[in-house]
Ligand SMILES: Nc1ncnc2c1ncn2[C@@H]1O[C@H](COP(=O)(O)OP(=O)(O)O)[C@@H](O)[C@H]1O
C-alpha cells in the first residue's frame with residue numbers, strides 16, 4: 342500500500358466533512374453511551390512543551406484525575422540556536438507518567454497519547470542521538486522549534502516559490518523542518534547529516550519510543566514538513582532545495598508511513614517503554630499531535646449550550662482555539678481550504694479530521710512576558726514581594742496594577758506606552774523573521790509601577806497581535822466569533838481579559854486548565870477504540886469552564902491603541918529602509 346492510500350484508508354473512519362460535532366451524551370454505561378456512571382476507563386496524556394513535560398491521567402469524561410510536571414533541559418549555545426536532548430525529554434516523560442499512575446488500577450488505563458513541540462530530533466541508523474551542534478555533543482540532538490539558525494536556508498527555499506509554499510501561508514518559516522534539515526546538510530555534514538538514519542518531529546519520536554513504530558503523524562508531516570494529505574511528498578520540492586538525498590529509500594529517513602492523529606500504532610506500548618513509563622504493556626498508543634493541535638482538540642469541540650455565546654448557533658468553524666504558552670498558536674478550521682497570506686496552512690485533517698486548518702502564530706508570547714518582567718530593574722523587588730505573599734509574580738503584578746489604576750479601567754494605564762511584540766520575528770500575519778520588538782513611551786522610572794505597566798503593555802501587544810491575525814484570517818474568508826484559550830498564559834486573568842477586550846470576542850476557558858493534556862488523552866482514547874472518531878471524543882471530553890466577555894465600554898480606547906500598534910510596524914519598516922538605503 343502506498344503512503345497516500347494508507348492515509349485515506351484511515352480517514353474513511355472519520356465523520357463526513359463539515360458534519361457538526363455531536364453533542365456530548367450524558368448517560369450511563371460503556372464509553373460509547375457516555376457516563377454519569379463512575380468512569381472506569383482512563384487515558385494517559387503526555388504533553389511536551391518548550392519548558393516542561395506534563396502528564397495527566399484523564400477519564401472518559403475528560404476529567405483530570407492526576408497531573409505531574411517536570412522541567413526539561415534547554416541549551417542556547419549561541420544566539421538563535423536552541424537545542425534539547427531526546428533522552429532527557431524521554432526520561433522526564435517516564436518520571437511524570439510514573440507519578441500520575443501511582444496507586445491506580447492499571448487495568449483501567451486504556452490508551453496513551455503524546456503531543457509535543459514541533460522540534461527536530463536527529464538519530465543515527467541505530468536510533469542513537471546525533472549532535473546538532475558544532476561541538477559534537479550528541480546529547481543535544483534536538484533543534485528546537487524556536488531555533489532561527491537556518492535563516493539563509495529558508496530565504497533560498499522561499500526564493501524557489503515552489504507550489505508547496507502555498508500551503509504554509511505563501512512563505513516558509515525558519516521554524517519549519519526543511520530549512521533546518523538543509524542547515525544540517527550544509528553545516529554538519531560529517532558528524533550529523535551523513536550518519537543520520539532518522540529525522541523525527543518530536544511528537545513522532547515519542548510515539549516511536551513507546552511503540553517501536555516509525556510511522557509519522559499526518560499532523561507533523563503536513564504542518565512542518567510539506568507533506569500533503571492528498572498527494573504525499575513532492576519529489577520536485579526536495580530536489581529543488583538540494584535535499585534530493587531524502588527521496589531515496591522512499592523517504593525512509595523522514596517518514597513513509599503516515600497515520601492520522603489518534604490512529605492506533607503497531608501492537609501498542611512495547612514492554613521496554615511500559616517498564617520505563619510504569620504503564621501496562623500493550624495498551625493502545627496513538628499517532629501524536631503537535632502541542633498546539635492537541636490544545637485545539639482539547640477545547641474547540643466543547644458543548645457551549647447555556648453560556649450565552651453566539652457560537653452556540655454557529656458551526657464549529659466560528660471558533661478560534663488560541664494555545665498560549667511560550668508561543669501562541671491560533672487554530673481556525675474550515676470546511677473548504679482557505680489561503681490566508683502569512684498564516685500557515687491550509688492543512689487538511691491536521692487537527693480535526695475532515696477539516697482544513699489554518700494556524701496563525703506569535704513565536705514568543707509567554708517567553709516575551711517573562712523576558713520583559715525579568716529584565717526590568719525592579720524584578721528582584723517583585724520576586725521578593727510575591728514570595729512574601731506566597732503569590733506568583735503574575736498574580737502579584739495583576740493586584741499591583743489594580744492598586745495603581747485608581748478609578749480607571751486597568752488597560753488605560755498604557756495610554757502613552759506601546760509595545761510591538763516581535764522580539765523573535767513575526768510568524769503571522771506578516772511572516773517576517775527580520776522584524777524586531779519595539780517599545781515607545783519609556784521614562785527614567787525603575788520602580789515596580791513602571792515594571793507593572795510595561796508588563797501590561799506587553800500583554801496588550803500580544804492581544805493586538807491576535808487581533809491582527811484574526812482580521813487577516815477573516816479577510817481571507819474565515820468567519821470567527823469566539824476564542825477558546827488554553828496553555829500556561831490562559832491561567833493569567835489579565836491576559837484573558839485583554840484578549841477579550843482587544844479582540845471584542847468572548848473568551849472561553851475550559852473546565853480543565855490543562856486542556857492540552859485533555860487533547861493528548863483524547864488521542865489515547867481514540868487509539869483505544871473507546872470512541873468512534875476524534876470528533877466524538879472531543880465532544881465528550883472537552884468542557885466549557887468559564888466565559889470572559891469583552892468590556893464593550895473600552896472599545897474606543899483599544900481601537901486607538903490598535904491604530905498605534907499597526908503604525909509601529911510601518912515605522913520599523915521605514916527605519917530599515919532608511920538604514921539600508923544608499
Ligand atoms: N500561573 C500562571 N500565571 C500567569 N502566567 C503563567 C502561569 N503559568 C505559566 N504562565 C505563563 O505561561 C508560559 C508558559 O506556558 P506553558 O503552556 O507552560 O508553556 P510551554 O507549553 O511552552 O512549555 C510562561 O512563559 C508564563 O509566562
Ligand SMILES: O=C(CO)[C@H](O)[C@H](O)COP(=O)(O)O
Pocket residue numbers: 390391392457458459460486564631632633634665666667668669670700702
Ligand atoms: O509551532 C508550534 C505549533 O505549530 C508551537 O509554537 C511550538 O510547537 C511551541 O509550542 P509551545 O509554545 O506550546 O511550547
